[in-house]
Amino acid sequence: xxxxxxxxxxxxxxxxxxxxxxxxxxxxxxxxxxxxxxxxxxxxxxxxxxxxxxxxxxxxxxxxxxxxxxxxxxxxxxxxxxxxxxxxxxxxxxxxxxxxxxxxxxxxxxxxxxxxxxxxxxxxxxxxxxxxxxxxxxxxxxxxxxxxxxxxxxxxxxxxxxxxxxxxxxxxxxxxxxxxxxxxxxxxxxxxxxxxxxxxxxxxxxxxxxxxxxxxxxxxxxxxxxxxxxxxxxxxxxxxxxxxxxxxxxxxxxxxxxxxxxxxxxx
Amino acid sequence: xxxxxxxxxxxxxxxxxxxxxxxxxxxxxxxxxxxxxxxxxxxxxxxxxxxxxxxxxxxxxxxxxxxxxxxxxxxxxxxxxxxxxxxxxxxxxxxxxxxxxxxxxxxxxxxxxxxxxxxxxxx
Numbered sequence: 001x002x003x004x005x006x007x008x009x010x011x012x013x014x015x016x017x018x019x020x021x022x023x024x025x026x027x028x029x030x031x032x033x034x035x036x037x038x039x040x041x042x043x044x045x046x047x048x049x050x051x052x053x054x055x056x057x058x059x060x061x062x063x064x065x066x067x068x069x070x071x072x073x074x075x076x077x078x079x080x081x082x083x084x085x086x087x088x089x090x091x092x093x094x095x096x097x098x099x100x101x102x103x104x105x106x107x108x109x110x111x112x113x114x115x116x117x118x119x120x121x122x123x124x125x126x127x128x129x130x131x132x133x134x135x136x137x138x139x140x141x142x143x144x145x146x147x148x149x150x151x152x153x154x155x156x157x158x159x160x161x162x163x164x165x166x167x168x169x170x171x172x173x174x175x176x177x178x179x180x181x182x183x184x185x186x187x188x189x190x191x192x193x194x195x196x197x198x199x200x201x202x203x204x205x206x207x208x209x210x211x212x213x214x215x216x217x218x219x220x221x222x223x224x225x226x227x228x229x230x231x232x233x234x235x236x237x238x239x240x241x242x243x244x245x246x247x248x249x250x251x252x253x254x255x256x257x258x259x260x261x262x263x264x265x266x267x
Numbered sequence: 268x269x270x271x272x273x274x275x276x277x278x279x280x281x282x283x284x285x286x287x288x289x290x291x292x293x294x295x296x297x298x299x300x301x302x303x304x305x306x307x308x309x310x311x312x313x314x315x316x317x318x319x320x321x322x323x324x325x326x327x328x329x330x331x332x333x334x335x336x337x338x339x340x341x342x343x344x345x346x347x348x349x350x351x352x353x354x355x356x357x358x359x360x361x362x363x364x365x366x367x368x369x370x371x372x373x374x375x376x377x378x379x380x381x382x383x384x385x386x387x388x389x390x
Binding site for chain 2: 158196
């Protein structure tokens with residue numbers, strides 16, 4: 001290159017100024033665009049709006065399940081039957097949307113030494129907690145699981161790729177993976193509801209198809225008048241569920257994790 | 268060019284080989300698929316030409332509206348309300364997957380995976 005020192009310094013100086021000035025201009029533009037998008041809080045799947053008026057919740061009365069052990073079976077069977085949940089012979093393939101378990105498995109943050117007799121002998125039902133801050137929604141790479149405005153955490157099996165990240169993220173173990181094709185193992189097929197295919201994760205959906213039509217979830221309807229399960233709108237101060245929450249002391253599963261579940265247990 | 272005889276012969280064989288999909292099955296396209304239409308309904312959700320072309324997209328739109336947006340609103344045809352659902356609307360009229368859906372799908376060699384989950388009606 002045929003240039004002298006003076007020309008070289010001129011070119012270098014102008015390029016530096018252009019470079020610095022250009023970066024500042026581009027950053028300003030990008031920041032302007034970012035501000036427009038910064039309205040939605042990042043992460044936790046809360047890009048969806050949250051309804052001011054509806055948040056569905058469930059209250060489970062543990063004592064009623066102790067007094068009448070058949071209620072648990074009724075609730076589980078109603079749910080699994082209506083949603084074509086398969087029943088595999090091996091425990092490792094098991095799929096469950098709602099199931100009965102011991103107190104110490106449900107409430108791992110509670111002290112379990114010298115437990116009372118009722119909790120030692122009887123079980124209680126647990127299901128997806130439909131958290132307000134769901135870790136499963138946050139980690140799903142395809143947003144196959146998402147949170148409705150009314151608080152229900154739904155699943156879109158069309159989009160699920162079966163990575164099982166949601167299963168790792170859920171602290172409650174509510175999710176099950178279809179290791180095998182479930183259709184052959186459904187005991188009583190409900191022809192009005194689809195089944196799932198091999199390779200997707202499934203969980204309780206709070207009977208969103210029934211709830212959005214104004215009905216109660218299948219498990220709640222199965223236990224009937226015993227009021228062992230009460231479903232309702234947590235944001236409606238006059239609803240039955242809020243009355244119960246006002247009168248009875250309730251606990252939740254793993255409260256310290258900050259998932260803000262929608263399922264309450266009356267001790 | 269050198270060896271032009273061999274080259275041109277080889278080229279001809281190559282072209283014939285590569286265009287096998289075009290000429291090998293000529294004349295055996297098979298009959299246009301015959302669909303068994305439902306007896307009790309006159310119109311589908313959309314007019315026939317439209318539904319034939321758009322049913323894939325329609326089902327996707329329904330899926331997104333019902334599942335993602337929670338919009339389970341019904342639509343009306345001939346005075347009856349219908350839901351946006353494959354199993355509860357489409358398959359209630361088209362009661363045979365084998366004699367309706369599969370006819371065109373087999374002809375065009377399309378394998379939609381809808382039926383892996385959305386239980387097909389009992390044949």
